Amino acid sequence: MVQGTDALYTWSLTDLARGLKDGEFSSRELTESLLRRIDDHQQRLNAFITVTADAALQRADAADKARANGDESLLNGLPIVYKDLFCTKGVLTTCGSRILGNFVSPYDATVVERISAAGAVMLGKTNMDEFAMGSSNETSYYGPVTNPWNKKLSPGGSSGGSAAAVAARIVPAATGTDTGGSIRQPAALTGTVGLKPTYGRVSRFGMVAFASSLDQAGVITRSAEDAALLLGVMAGYDKKDSTSVDHPVPDYVAGLSKPVKGLKIGIVRQHFDEGLAAGCEERVKAALAVLKEEGATLIEVDLPNIDLSVPTYYVVAPAECSSNLSRFDGVRFGHRADNPENLLDLYCRTRSEGFGAEVQRRIMTGTYVLSAGYYDAYYLKAQKVRQLISQDFKKAFENVDVIAGPTAPTTAFAIGEKIDDPITMYLNDIYTIGANLAGLPGISVPCGFADGLPVGLQLVGPHFAEETILACAHQYQQLTDWHAQGPEEFS
Amino acid sequence: MNDNWEVVIGLEIHTQLATKSKIFSGASTAYGAEANTQACLIDLGYPGVLPVLNGEVVRMAVKFGLAVNATVAKRSVFARKNYFYPDLPKGYQISQYELPIVENGELTIRDEDGREKRIGITRAHLEEDAGKSVHEGFGQATGIDLNRAGTPLLEIVSEPDLRSAKQAITYMRKIHSIVRYLGICDGNMQEGSFRCDANVSVRPRGQEKLGTRTEIKNLNSFRFIEKAINFEIERQIEVLEGGGDVVLETRLYDSDKDETRAMRSKEEANDYRYFPDPDLLPVELDEDFIEYVRKSLPELPDAKLGRFVEQYKLKPADAEILTLSRALADYFEEVAENTEAAVQVAANWVIGELAAALNSEGIEISDSKIEAAALAGLLNRIADNTISGKIAKEIFDAMWSGEGGADDIIEAKGLKQITDASAIEKIVDAVIEANPGQVAEYRGGKDKLLGFFVGRVMQESGGKANPGQVNEILKKKLSDG
Numbered sequence: 001m002v003q004g005t006d007a008l009y010t011w012s013l014t015d016l017a018r019g020l021k022d023g024e025f026s027s028r029e030l031t032e033s034l035l036r037r038i039d040d041h042q043q044r045l046n047a048f049i050t051v052t053a054d055a056a057l058q059r060a061d062a063a064d065k066a067r068a069n070g071d072e073s074l075l076n077g078l079p080i081v082y083k084d085l086f087c088t089k090g091v092l093t094t095c096g097s098r099i100l101g102n103f104v105s106p107y108d109a110t111v112v113e114r115i116s117a118a119g120a121v122m123l124g125k126t127n128m129d130e131f132a133m134g135s136s137n138e139t140s141y142y143g144p145v146t147n148p149w150n151k152k153l154s155p156g157g158s159s160g161g162s163a164a165a166v167a168a169r170i171v172p173a174a175t176g177t178d179t180g181g182s183i184r185q186p187a188a189l190t191g192t193v194g195l196k197p198t199y200g201r202v203s204r205f206g207m208v209a210f211a212s213s214l215d216q217a218g219v220i221t222r223s224a225e226d227a228a229l230l231l232g233v234m235a236g237y238d239k240k241d242s243t244s245v246d247h248p249v250p251d252y253v254a255g256l257s258k259p260v261k262g263l264k265i266g267i268v269r270q271h272f273d274e275g276l277a278a279g280c281e282e283r284v285k286a287a288l289a290v291l292k293e294e295g296a297t298l299i300e301v302d303l304p305n306i307d308l309s310v311p312t313y314y315v316v317a318p319a320e321c322s323s324n325l326s327r328f329d330g331v332r333f334g335h336r337a338d339n340p341e342n343l344l345d346l347y348c349r350t351r352s353e354g355f356g357a358e359v360q361r362r363i364m365t366g367t368y369v370l371s372a373g374y375y376d377a378y379y380l381k382a383q384k385v386r387q388l389i390s391q392d393f394k395k396a397f398e399n400v401d402v403i404a405g406p407t408a409p410t411t412a413f414a415i416g417e418k419i420d421d422p423i424t425m426y427l428n429d430i431y432t433i434g435a436n437l438a439g440l441p442g443i444s445v446p447c448g449f450a451d452g453l454p455v456g457l458q459l460v461g462p463h464f465a466e467e468t469i470l471a472c473a474h475q476y477q478q479l480t481d482w483h484a485q486g487p488e489e490f491s
Numbered sequence: 492m493n494d495n496w497e498v499v500i501g502l503e504i505h506t507q508l509a510t511k512s513k514i515f516s517g518a519s520t521a522y523g524a525e526a527n528t529q530a531c532l533i534d535l536g537y538p539g540v541l542p543v544l545n546g547e548v549v550r551m552a553v554k555f556g557l558a559v560n561a562t563v564a565k566r567s568v569f570a571r572k573n574y575f576y577p578d579l580p581k582g583y584q585i586s587q588y589e590l591p592i593v594e595n596g597e598l599t600i601r602d603e604d605g606r607e608k609r610i611g612i613t614r615a616h617l618e619e620d621a622g623k624s625v626h627e628g629f630g631q632a633t634g635i636d637l638n639r640a641g642t643p644l645l646e647i648v649s650e651p652d653l654r655s656a657k658q659a660i661t662y663m664r665k666i667h668s669i670v671r672y673l674g675i676c677d678g679n680m681q682e683g684s685f686r687c688d689a690n691v692s693v694r695p696r697g698q699e700k701l702g703t704r705t706e707i708k709n710l711n712s713f714r715f716i717e718k719a720i721n722f723e724i725e726r727q728i729e730v731l732e733g734g735g736d737v738v739l740e741t742r743l744y745d746s747d748k749d750e751t752r753a754m755r756s757k758e759e760a761n762d763y764r765y766f767p768d769p770d771l772l773p774v775e776l777d778e779d780f781i782e783y784v785r786k787s788l789p790e791l792p793d794a795k796l797g798r799f800v801e802q803y804k805l806k807p808a809d810a811e812i813l814t815l816s817r818a819l820a821d822y823f824e825e826v827a828e829n830t831e832a833a834v835q836v837a838a839n840w841v842i843g844e845l846a847a848a849l850n851s852e853g854i855e856i857s858d859s860k861i862e863a864a865a866l867a868g869l870l871n872r873i874a875d876n877t878i879s880g881k882i883a884k885e886i887f888d889a890m891w892s893g894e895g896g897a898d899d900i901i902e903a904k905g906l907k908q909i910t911d912a913s914a915i916e917k918i919v920d921a922v923i924e925a926n927p928g929q930v931a932e933y934r935g936g937k938d939k940l941l942g943f944f945v946g947r948v949m950q951e952s953g954g955k956a957n958p959g960q961v962n963e964i965l966k967k968k969l970s971d972g
Contacts, residue, residue, distance in 0.1 A: 103538065107532060205539065205541050242770065243772065323573050323764070325582075329577075329582060332535055347575055
């Protein structure tokens, strides 16, 4: 092994790409080193549901060979891990649920297809809240993920496995999905960068659906630069997803150099109301001061209906999930109850055994709000409020380029602390849900520590303004080194 | 039927659209394949898959809407109809609910008394079909065949404007004819491509308020529909006259026993929890597209019938038969245009000999063993007196059996009509000579015997003598004596 490459796991995706290109190490060496790293920390973190070591080494060898033959694909030989709701051909895809505990996908999600086509090497599938329903990774059938900063704490969720793996310097980048904050909140709680693109920017084909009108695939990395690199590969129209948008994909990496100077940053008054922990408030305000110092203008904006985003979300998302999860009936794939007495028994036992408590709670909530006699009062009203929230954002973006604020109300909380109190748990997403309801891109960037735990700064942009928020995040990371500070235990 | 009661019927016709692939996936829609070989991951409702609308079904639905003078929606929305059933892979059916693609259409039929009657078409919406449960061959279990899952359907819902089973059938036949004219449905009822549910109720004549209805599901032959509706009307009247109440329920027609039976009552029916499908964008159509489709519409049955009467001076009854299917009408027109025979003769042949031959073999006009041009050729030989109508029928049979064209057969079999007067005279003379008794009777005033002589002459000529000439010569010679 070439000298200086013994801690490849600390390298960023961008640096690894350069190292591979320059021949400093091979994809096999890199892959072996990261697989060892996964192995060493799996027990402590439980970040993975499946590790695809053999296939990864084969892919790595193929990547090395391709490179020797002149292949310069963007991600050739670079490692990637997928949240376990991206369908991966021939590989277990559990969604963190018992009901898909035996489900080997016969096809690749479009995201997987694109990242693979760019030459990346899949190392495994990451743990997650069951069907992405949760904010703590505790609803996973495969056990909770622990936070690399403190094993008693949750890494957040639902993309907790991806966030923990990136924070613990096991992999440089992971995919995630964000329906109400499931990329940004765990990124904030683990000190990583989490990017949720505009709804329709990345294909949902092959992502096991939770709430179809809100789900969006994104990335968790340690730098905005890596996020830009990976997003460029994932983004783009897909004819297999009618809700993906045929909008040109810019060179996100090239766009990073755009300066903060002159940027108009909106500050939402409601984001600094009670509920935000003092330590988080202090760090977020300090970050805003850094951006101001660099030449950005801070402008107060009003999102008058933003307070309604959590209740709105908890009508719309369960409604869609109650329908999306109907296909898990034990008839064609996945878990099936033993010796059913009749059809109803097959359905009831398969689903009672297969789904955990939180998923069942949301299916019931969703079924209720769509029922005859309640539809207008709940679902229809929620859709109307959703429109209002979207309009609020639209109006705000007439005056500002991005909206900045906290990603989560607190730093990481203890495993077991909120799991029995759904409402408190749901409030964790109070700052992130708005972007999902309005379909806007958002990013969480590490902005310091409160009591030794990471705090995230969230930047939300107008539709398809990924370039703007990535550039702002990148410039901020040029001025600070919070993202470079990893948990001691994993250094 | 009881005169004290008025019957009210509305039909929901499920038309399978004749696309090559399914409404939301690329899988084939061909009928009759081995179970589950035409169901892709999307049809199977696999985790993570998404529906993509087949644009062809939209075009077809718009065609139908324009054909029945309906409003084509500029914006229609697919919704999910949620219920659990093993042959419904996703646990929901994608269907249009609040905003269908076609609304407020109409159709004119003739009622029993021959009067024109307007039947309203409430709506026509697009949806996907479910799979099939297979109950035989799996012991205690049930098999599922998902080949049909995702097949595109256009559900055409009528207003409750129909007042008898006969009217219902007339209306349904007309829809059947229109969708086939438009080429949007093959109309094959046996394969289930065209089937209907009938909503039936009765009320005391003169009463405004509708009686409680029942819905008879899945009727797939015109005959069964008529029988099922009539059975149901009788049943309801009997219930009501016996002092009972009709129960709002779904019923199934048993063709073996010729009766309807309750399936499930509507009260215990599912709450389908409809909501807009977030995986699909609303279908948005602009005026240009609708106009483009309008321009592609073929001449429809009513217009064609009118034109046939006007242009060809056909009897309306004949024109109606000829325009029942577009293929038959096209065939007739091709014959008419290629023959010197009178148009009515062409019509008679298509409606008579040809239809009978098709019927006896149970085949469609498109599979006819005699092409239109060939039939026209045969009729030309009648027109130019080469053969008689009677001989023509013999030639028709030979053509049907694949023995060649009319001229070949006439030549090969020596069937050319005898029009040489001296040759006919010779035969006539022989017949007169051989039948002195009859000649005497004829001359004694028994005119009816002319037929006898004609028959004999024709027989002697092997049917080839020109009947007109035979008549003429016979009359002359018999009266000469």
